[in-house]
Amino acid sequence: MNAMGDGWMIGAAPILSPMAGYVLLAIFSVLWVALGVWWGRRANSYEGFAVAGRNVGLALGTATAVATWITSNTTMLAPQFALQLGVWGALAYSTASFGLFAFAPMSGRIRQLMPEGYTAVEFVRRRYGVVATGPFLLISLFYAITWLISMSMAGGKLLEVLAGIPYEVGMTVVLLVCVAYTLFGGMYAVIGTDFIQSLIIMIGLVVVSVAVLNQVEIADVHEKLRADRPMLLSIFFPAALMAIFNNMLFGFGEIFHSNVWWSRAFAMREGVGPKAYVLGGLLWLPIPIVAGFLGLAAPALGIGISQPDTVGPLVAATLLGDVGALLVFIVIFCSLASSIDSLLAATSDLIVNDIAGPLVPGGATQKQKRRWSSLSIVALGALAWAVALPNVSDLATVLFFAGPLVGSCIWPIVGGLYYRRPGGIAAAAAMISGSLVGLLAYYAIGWMVASLVGAAVSGVVFALLVWWQPDDFDFELLSQPAPQPSDDVRHIEPTTAAGA
Amino acid sequence: MRPLHLGLTLLLFFQAGSVVAQGTSRDAPPSGMMAFKQVEFDDVRAGYVTLEWNDILDEAEFESSYLVKDGEGTTYYRGHLPMAFISGLPDGEYRFDVWAVDSEGSILARGSGPAVVRVEHWSLTQAMSLFVIGLVVFLILVGVIVHGAVRGRSPKRFAGDVLR
Numbered sequence: 001m002n003a004m005g006d007g008w009m010i011g012a013a014p015i016l017s018p019m020a021g022y023v024l025l026a027i028f029s030v031l032w033v034a035l036g037v038w039w040g041r042r043a044n045s046y047e048g049f050a051v052a053g054r055n056v057g058l059a060l061g062t063a064t065a066v067a068t069w070i071t072s073n074t075t076m077l078a079p080q081f082a083l084q085l086g087v088w089g090a091l092a093y094s095t096a097s098f099g100l101f102a103f104a105p106m107s108g109r110i111r112q113l114m115p116e117g118y119t120a121v122e123f124v125r126r127r128y129g130v131v132a133t134g135p136f137l138l139i140s141l142f143y144a145i146t147w148l149i150s151m152s153m154a155g156g157k158l159l160e161v162l163a164g165i166p167y168e169v170g171m172t173v174v175l176l177v178c179v180a181y182t183l184f185g186g187m188y189a190v191i192g193t194d195f196i197q198s199l200i201i202m203i204g205l206v207v208v209s210v211a212v213l214n215q216v217e218i219a220d221v222h223e224k225l226r227a228d229r230p231m232l233l234s235i236f237f238p239a240a241l242m243a244i245f246n247n248m249l250f251g252f253g254e255i256f257h258s259n260v261w262w263s264r265a266f267a268m269r270e271g272v273g274p275k276a277y278v279l280g281g282l283l284w285l286p287i288p289i290v291a292g293f294l295g296l297a298a299p300a301l302g303i304g305i306s307q308p309d310t311v312g313p314l315v316a317a318t319l320l321g322d323v324g325a326l327l328v329f330i331v332i333f334c335s336l337a338s339s340i341d342s343l344l345a346a347t348s349d350l351i352v353n354d355i356a357g358p359l360v361p362g363g364a365t366q367k368q369k370r371r372w373s374s375l376s377i378v379a380l381g382a383l384a385w386a387v388a389l390p391n392v393s394d395l396a397t398v399l400f401f402a403g404p405l406v407g408s409c410i411w412p413i414v415g416g417l418y419y420r421r422p423g424g425i426a427a428a429a430a431m432i433s434g435s436l437v438g439l440l441a442y443y444a445i446g447w448m449v450a451s452l453v454g455a456a457v458s459g460v461v462f463a464l465l466v467w468w469q470p471d472d473f474d475f476e477l478l479s480q481p482a483p484q485p486s487d488d489v490r491h492i493e494p495t496t497a498a499g500a
Numbered sequence: 501m502r503p504l505h506l507g508l509t510l511l512l513f514f515q516a517g518s519v520v521a522q523g524t525s526r527d528a529p530p531s532g533m534m535a536f537k538q539v540e541f542d543d544v545r546a547g548y549v550t551l552e553w554n555d556i557l558d559e560a561e562f563e564s565s566y567l568v569k570d571g572e573g574t575t576y577y578r579g580h581l582p583m584a585f586i587s588g589l590p591d592g593e594y595r596f597d598v599w600a601v602d603s604e605g606s607i608l609a610r611g612s613g614p615a616v617v618r619v620e621h622w623s624l625t626q627a628m629s630l631f632v633i634g635l636v637v638f639l640i641l642v643g644v645i646v647h648g649a650v651r652g653r654s655p656k657r658f659a660g661d662v663l664r
Contacts, residue, residue, distance in 0.1 A: 083548075083585070083587050084546065084548050084587050085546070086588060102641070102642065102645055105645060105646075105648075105649035106645065106649075108649075109648075109649065109652055112652075225588065228574055228576070228588070229587060229588025229589065230588060230590055231547045231587075231588045231589060231590050231621075232587065232588035234590075236624055236627075237547075237621075238621045238622035238623065238624055238626070238627035239545065239546035239547070239621065239622060239627070241624075241627040241628065241630070241631045242622065242626075242627050242630045242631065244631065244634065245630075245631065245633075245634020245635060245637065245638055246630075246634065248634070248638060249634065249637065249638070252641065299576075299588075302575075302578070304565075304566075304568075304576075304577040304578045304579035304584065305577070305579075305584070305585045306550075306577075306579055306581040306583040306584060306585060307581075307583070307585065308548075308585045308587075311585075410641065411641075414641065414644055414645060414648070415644075417648065418644070418645075418647075418648025418649070418651075418652060419648065445622075446545065446546065448546070449630055452630060452633065452634045452637070455637055456633055456634075456637050459637060459640070459641075
């Protein structure tokens, strides 16, 4: 008896030889670290290390927005969305670009209000006070660390699927390389490598897309889905309908609250941010749709999928052979690196400015902050490595747990940036209530509604409390620089705990 | 660092467990036998499910593979890993069987029984309600940002000036 299905390709086998994978890994590891060291020569002061001297222009600004937002999730989760939720899923993922469009005017406002600012948490602390800073800092750290872990896991999975490199080895190398060059060059290295990485990613994706479309008949994909998986084409797919605005608001929450984006707003020259974020969004918008098509094409091509978050790379590499596998490997390695480095740099800024800094009476010196940044980057890398090592869950599950938390930050950020009336109580209550109810929705219904519920509940709570207890904030307070002790007169060494 | 590591790990385990559809699990089969780890999936709300079974193929034998088919003979998976992700299923009950086959398609082993998947999507009323809520939140948010940005750009209402 012959039980084999016709026209099926085995996609689960490694596409590249482990040797080819190790060689590619070595080449790009050396390249990124060397570039990081080269660009990091100017990162002597904390100002240079954290915000690249606040002088980033339009080309670098756009490239860093695109490269950071093209995470491994774009290339791995967008196809997963399409495979799970069909055509709506791919469209839902692409709505994350709306977050970049919406943040464009906000980045100009941020730069204008806080010309010497460093972090998003610093904004919340100075705008709303301590009561709102606690929940916001917790959410920021949880999100950043979750994202960092999911990127690290993605690196390990990718190298395993594409080249048969053991998960633990791949994940460790990717993380180690990113920690190394971020450590040397800070934001200069992050933005510099982002520029190269964004070019490689864009060119690679165009080549892969054209090559895949040349080999796949859209009519065949449609016919196969219509016959075997009709919900993937259905306009009235309930879970997908729920996911559309959920994903969009998740993207809004991610960008609005995350210091990854705020630190870039601070690093860009005045007037550059709005243009860079709009251009970045336009360049990013089509990528999830193209990547999503790979997910939809898998059933038609007869490629068996075991883990949905690997469907995109698997389809591209299976269809395009060795060259395709090389391209996919390079594209995803670049997208991983461009996100991990940004997270390491931006999260270390939070630790230095918003956790360690305030503990020093009179404030920390630039020299201290520079040193603490290095220590915190190493610590974050070690933490991400330790949590990613067991490989306990799939990417979507890890990432979407943070959805309701970041969704609940949208209104406090927007309201605090543009309006005087919102106060600390309203901001804190909005974040806490939105997070809790959003998490309940996560468990009661699913990830596809958690961010939406979080954003909606926090919005209602925020509006009611602003109306009930209006504040009268003076925005001039934000433009006044925080007191900075001179390096010449203060040389307090980091504590043992910080230096451990 | 340890409490945070432990906490995050526990959270990951907790939430990973919560999203798996309710169903019946099966004890590990005898050596050489093949069986699904979970044989019943009830209330699958989004039309997708991951089937898992015990691995019986030799890693060195790359020519052999697994096949998963439904009751009508449609192939949903062929690959080396003992796990199949199946999506896009409309409401209904589905029975999936698994085989291990060699490169010629000859059967090496067959699963001891089918996995039964019962799909019941979320109601369209609920989905449309959430869709509309999302649309409203999105439109208000865009309105607030545009309003704030336009007023903030006005010379009389520059940065630190009045914005209520």
